[in-house]
Amino acid sequence: MKEKEETFKNIYHSNYDKVMRICIGYTAGNNDEAGDLTQEVFIKVWSSLDEFRNESKMATWIYRITVNTCLTRLRKLKKKVKNYDVESVIDVPQENETIDKEIMYEGLYNCINKLSETNRAIILLELEGLPQKEIAEVIGIKHEAIRTRIHRIKNELIKCVNNE
């Protein structure tokens, strides 16, 4: 038990950032909701830890749990997520840098939030720098199909952030 807890502690600290960022993406920038979601993800990680067989990388395994956990909570979250003014993403004035940055990210999150659930998961994993082969493993779609789909989602996202 102690050994499991120690392993889990290491997993928690080395993956917290990744999981939280994906969750923030799912909650359109709502840090409190993302924190709750992240906690739920790690509870699932703990309860599934004995089943981890090293057949996939630990990161891929955790991303799968993250994406699936976010999916189950998404419908509830959708109601709570704020709608941000997308126009503000385009030209952020240079003064008040922190506020501007926040507005920019809110707009970006809002655009990500407009994507379909699967597309949202794909683009968040792409933004997190996960190799496309591993994104395919997380989502369960062929590698070639993921490549084409990512290209399409990127265009959709660019259009949205530029308010086209």
Next chain:
Amino acid sequence: MNSFEEIQSKWNDQDKIKAPKDGFKSLMKKIEEIKNKQKITNGVLLATVLVLGGFFFYIAGYNNHQVILGLSLMIGSLIIRVVIELLSINRLQRVNRSKDNTLFKQELTKYYNKRRIVHIVITPLIVLFYAIGFIVLLPLFKANLSAGFYTYILISSIVLLFVFSLFIGKQIKTELTQLKFLKDSD
């Protein structure tokens, strides 16, 4: 932001998020709480089934067929409902979240489709049998209880049935919306 590279660069510029100082400790505490809560829930449901079962056998001793029939229908429907809910909760918890997203969605959709059958077919039957059981017992209530208490039982049961139906209706709506959401999520 005119290119994805710009979006990517902004994304990478985000501040690193560190786990809260006592985050792991509170996480382990939460895990422990969930375990205890599950034990309590299972205990309460098991105790309910045992008490209802015990009550049934106690009443059965009086050898009144009308009482046995009415109570069998009422208690039997309640026990079936409790067992179905326990099995459903257990099945939902066993849905493997470490599978890929496509397989996970398929499994979850299968789960909600089965729940739909429970809601559309089994639940109305359970409510019907419960109501029949109650109706079977009504003449006995009328014969053995005071007029005021009989009226109270009658009215409160109707109100309870109405509240219970609303509660189940809400649950059905939530789960059907979840099913629709899963189908639309691609």
